[in-house]
Amino acid sequence: MSSVKMKKGDEAYANTLRKALDGLGEVDVDLKEGRVIVQTESPSSEVHDKIEATGRKAVLSGFGGQSAVALINTTGSVVDRTPVQGVVRFTAISAKKPGVLVDVVVDGLEPGLHGFHIHESGDVSLGCASVGDHYNPRQSRHGSPEASRSERQAGDLGNLRADESGRAKIRIVDAELEVAEIIGRAVVITSSADDLGLGANDQSLFRIACGIIARSA
Structure with missing residues (x-):
């Protein structure tokens, strides 16, 4: 749809x-x-x-197969009323092994880089503040999505780049994620670039939009 x-x-x-x-x-x-x-x-x-x-x-907002979708900034909370709107879709690459294709289209962002993560909870009762920390089942350090399993958290998806119109549109493949394990969690976008574990960029932690990851039929 x-x-x-x-x-x-x-x-x-x-x-x-x-x-x-x-x-x-x-x-x-x-x-x-x-x-x-x-x-x-x-x-x-x-x-x-x-x-x-x-x-x-x-x-x-939905596509068939083993997939999940997050509608960004549609939590219904007055806490996170921003112009950021979009969708993130996760589609399994194979039924037999991990690996997810991630399609992202988000509008209303400031031009430039914005951190992009999966967080542990789909609780948006307090807006994006209540979705918990990065999804990190292996208790790994924060890092780049290209890093090894021990050098990145499962929810580390790197950065989105918004163009001059405020649109970020990317397609990435994450070899570690599985659709079943992220349903019920949340996607979060931050105000500025994720430092990928290499610095101390506090602004990269400021959440400006989010959405619950739901099963897509």
């Missing part, structure tokens, strides 16, 4: 969207809700790129 910026009664754009997605599978455009449901076996990135090629921004 994808959320697209549309106006009520925007039938002309709905037709443009249907043409853009032609050949991918069954497409249902809901103008009232600004929602597009695509039944397809094509990669999520292909669906997303075809929608955005029409000139509108889109956020994919």
